[in-house]
Amino acid sequence: MIAVKNRADRVVLYDISWPQFENLLQDLGESRAARIAYDCGTLEIMTPLPEHEHYKEVIGDLVKDIADTLDLDYESYGSTTWKRESRMAGLEADNCFYFQNEAAIRGRLNLDLRQDPPPDLALEIDITSKSLNRFPIYARLGIPELWCYDSGELKIYLLENGEYVESETSLVFPSLPVRELPRLIEEHRNEGRRAIRKAVKDWVREL
Secondary structure (H helix, E strand, O other): OEEEEEEEEEEEEEEHHHHHHHHHHHOOOOOOOOEEEEEEOOOEEOOOHHHHHHHHHHHHHHHHHHHHHHHOOOEEOOOOOOHHHHHHHEEEOOOEEEEEOOHHHHOOOOOOOOOOOOOOOEEEEOOOHOOOOHHHHHHHHHOEEEEEEOEEEEEEEEEEEEEEEEEEEOOOOOOHHHHHHHHHHHHHHHHHHHHHHHHHHHHHHOO
């Protein structure tokens, strides 16, 4: 096991077997602040910074607000650890949601990707600041849509033939130009969280 500490907020471990990965998850526990990503023997443990957590919470709330405004059923599983040993892949998104497959997992507290569908949408914040490329991990877990927020820009990626392709439209909210959300956030950020949420709900109703 080789550890490389790139910055104060992360550690990268190499040559980690799947049993070692599972043991590390147990050792780290459920209540930790750190997030993990595992890709074929490479493990990144990252402690989010305040700016990261701010945008994670804001955009996560807006996904729920949009769904409520559109009367769409959804479920949010936050930073759940998703993993598949057969794919040597595991990670914790900044947030994740079920929409298309919500009925299949409704009321469930224990999910297993060996038999249950993966989340329909995952959210990643500041993806360029992370040492380990998340895209191949998400692809092997089969998550069909990613929203990546970085430096004031929101990009949408859809899974096609095992790879992510950037898209102008979302599968979850096909009628909305969701890439405009960062603009709405910044226009109302100094007014507080409630002002942002109200502005986005009004935006959805107008569209």
